[in-house]
Amino acid sequence: MGHESHSHDQHAQRHGHHVGDGRALTRTAIKATAHCLTGCAIGEVLGMVIGTALGWSSGATVILAIALAFVFGYSLTIVPVLRVGIGFGAALGVALAADTVSIAVMEIVDNAIMVVIPGAMAAGLTSPLFWGALAASLAIAFVVTVPVNRVLIRRGKGHAVVHQYHH
Template sequence: MDHAAHAGHGKVGWSMAAQATLHCLTGCAIGEVLGMVIGTSLGWDNAQTTALAVVRAFFFGYALTLRGVLKADVGFRAAFRVALAADTLSIAVMELIDNGVLALRPGAMDAHLTDGMFWGVLAFALFAASLITTPVNKWMIGRGKGHVAVHPYYH
């Protein structure tokens, strides 16, 4: 890939946007699934379970970026700032779409862990969130924002 495209000064391809989205999806999915499983297992109400899932999605999304940046011998504060810059909007969009799909699908928020609807709607919600987040990431990368913040630490 052209380094100018990484810096936001060239044409940004869908492949780069998809890679950024996949990175975001990985952290979000880990956090979202764990949050939903924990909240549902504990019998929490929908608002509590959703809040836990969102907090965990941000945590794991940032943690994945932090892990990579910290490997480049960057201090924690600087690495955390990079993670915030790289992932905040992407995770926020992903969580908004993901939880919006769950909230709008009748019965999804009340489904139990043993119910196929729980897993089916959650998988569909994450898929829909990744589809909508990909053009957002493409737009951000094209402007030198978002996930391009981590590229200097991976090369």
């Protein structure tokens, strides 16, 4: 993946940021994390709803939620990259480089929270406990993942890889 070799300086210059501009870097990290959260939330909610509706165990439901979070998270990166004429293999490589760490961190945090909140996984789809725990777990995962994405972007990795295809 030759695209990963871009330095933070090159990334910052392409996006009009001054090198060392911490606020601009933080804004970029927040946008990248929001992008990640969108795909993760779609997959996470869908997985939790399917697993809970089918009466699956917490473990099976979490595995489904994680799998779907990765599918939807990667899809939200792959589709726009494909639209600029990049082949599927290259687009998949960009998505893997851009989103893997971010999605993994987000999934570890939000699923751990769902499992440790007493009764959340067993509460059922009509329960405010289920939906409140799910919303809180995604919000906390977002807050935890922003600094991770900030570090990755500063190093020219993570979501920084995909930016060259958006501009």
